[in-house]
Amino acid sequence: MTSLKSINQDDLRSHNLSVIIDTLLRAPSPMSRANLAKTTGLTKATISLLAGMLLEHGVVRELEPESAQPAYGRPSTPLTIASGSWAGIGLQINTDGYGCMALDLAGQVVASRWVDDDMRQTDADDIFAKLNRVSQAVERKLRQRGYGVVGSGLALPGLVTDDMQLLMARNLGWEHLNLGSYELVQRLDLMPGNEAKMAALAQIPGYATQEQPRSGAGSRALEACELTPTDSFIYISTDIGIGGAVVHKGTVEVGDHGFAGELGHVSVDVNGPACRCGRRGCLETYAGRRALVEAAGIAQGDEAVNPKAVEELYRRWQAGDPKAVDAIDRALDALVSVMASAINLADVGTVMLGGFWANFDGSLTARLQRRLSHQILARDRIHPRVLLPRVADKPALQGAAEVGLRNFIDNPLAYF
Numbered sequence: 001m002t003s004l005k006s007i008n009q010d011d012l013r014s015h016n017l018s019v020i021i022d023t024l025l026r027a028p029s030p031m032s033r034a035n036l037a038k039t040t041g042l043t044k045a046t047i048s049l050l051a052g053m054l055l056e057h058g059v060v061r062e063l064e065p066e067s068a069q070p071a072y073g074r075p076s077t078p079l080t081i082a083s084g085s086w087a088g089i090g091l092q093i094n095t096d097g098y099g100c101m102a103l104d105l106a107g108q109v110v111a112s113r114w115v116d117d118d119m120r121q122t123d124a125d126d127i128f129a130k131l132n133r134v135s136q137a138v139e140r141k142l143r144q145r146g147y148g149v150v151g152s153g154l155a156l157p158g159l160v161t162d163d164m165q166l167l168m169a170r171n172l173g174w175e176h177l178n179l180g181s182y183e184l185v186q187r188l189d190l191m192p193g194n195e196a197k198m199a200a201l202a203q204i205p206g207y208a209t210q211e212q213p214r215s216g217a218g219s220r221a222l223e224a225c226e227l228t229p230t231d232s233f234i235y236i237s238t239d240i241g242i243g244g245a246v247v248h249k250g251t252v253e254v255g256d257h258g259f260a261g262e263l264g265h266v267s268v269d270v271n272g273p274a275c276r277c278g279r280r281g282c283l284e285t286y287a288g289r290r291a292l293v294e295a296a297g298i299a300q301g302d303e304a305v306n307p308k309a310v311e312e313l314y315r316r317w318q319a320g321d322p323k324a325v326d327a328i329d330r331a332l333d334a335l336v337s338v339m340a341s342a343i344n345l346a347d348v349g350t351v352m353l354g355g356f357w358a359n360f361d362g363s364l365t366a367r368l369q370r371r372l373s374h375q376i377l378a379r380d381r382i383h384p385r386v387l388l389p390r391v392a393d394k395p396a397l398q399g400a401a402e403v404g405l406r407n408f409i410d411n412p413l414a415y416f
């Protein structure tokens with residue numbers, strides 16, 4: 001009886017610690033203990049005790065007391081998430097290379113390594129061995145700086161099952177890999193997942209790192225500020241392949257098997273070009289990186305997946321080259337059609353366009369948004385927004401690190 005009671009108390013304490021961390025992560029500014037008590041519904045005594053534990057273990061830090069003296073009692077001391085103690089490791093294997101990033105709870109990138117590589121016809125064993133070495137270098141740096149590693153994620157451009165199988169990653173030419181057999185996966189107790197879903201996680205404010213006040217008046221920063229931690233949005237990840245994720249009230253909807261959100265394989269023309277998935281007219285065959293480069297007549301076949309080719313496409317499009325303009329127009333038609341279908345299906349009014357499309361002209365989102373608003377069935381009520389990603393550079397890598405950090409946030413007591 002005694003041991004059962006103490007286990008439950010530990011669970012409760014860990015849960016309450018988790019609630020406090022989550023509250024601070026999502027808060028737009030530091031919070032006093034009194035404020036935390038009000039927001040979480042925990043008593044002031046509980047908050048004081050738990051805040052003491054979080055301070056002791058380097059999860060939070062105290063800022064200078066607020067200068068304005070309250071009418072009664074002591075001035076309050078704001079608490080915020082601390083940098084320097086706990087880190088998650090994100091790993092990614094993509095069509096343009098592989099790499100590793102360590103991220104702490106305060107949102108600071110502690111270390112990162114990326115290896116650009118030609119990933120055509122690669123051997124999975126070889127790439128996992130190379131990624132293992134890259135990760136070990138990052139882990140050494142974390143140890144030197146006194147960080148505790150709390151978990152790690154691995155983003156892959158394909159279908160990943162709950163039981164660690166990579167069913168297929170067509171743009172790498174890999175299929176039916178038992179991910180659990182790799183030393184890297186075993187050593188780090190890695191959580192593998194689909195890259196688009198991990199990239200979507202990185203876009204959720206306060207998901208696993210402190211929300212940073214975003215400075216700069218660039219359009220990207222302004223648009224990004226419109227998203228809150230509990231918003232719903234559809235994320236589209238664009239590369240050679242196109243992936244996607246539906247985020248509902250701050251949670252990625254994965255479906256019954258973990259495969260939900262494959263927007264790249266929504267067909268817009270049953271008589272359209274053949275897709276690598278076996279269907280015809282998929283979004284990927286119009287708006288994927290390879291498809292666009294080929295349609296614009298810049299390169300064909302293997303040469304079309306060279307990242308330099310899409311830079312050439314961008315230059316030609318800006319210069320008004322008719323084939324480039326036509327290819328982009330057709331891709332935009334397909335994008336608008338799939339966005340509208342996704343909004344009709346999921347009843348989510350915000351779409352975030354990530355990947356290489358996010359580097360296109362800044363007016364693109366406004367153009368997409370205008371066209372989209374005419375294609376939504378519930379257009380009287382849903383006013384679609386098309387946003388650029390908050391995290392545009394390697395978002396899946398960051399999301400994978402956040403998957404690791406969530407282990408800690410969900411059960412902090414397990415690490416103390």
Ligand SMILES: [Zn+2]
Pocket residue numbers: 264265266275276277278279282284
């Ligand atoms: Zn397809």
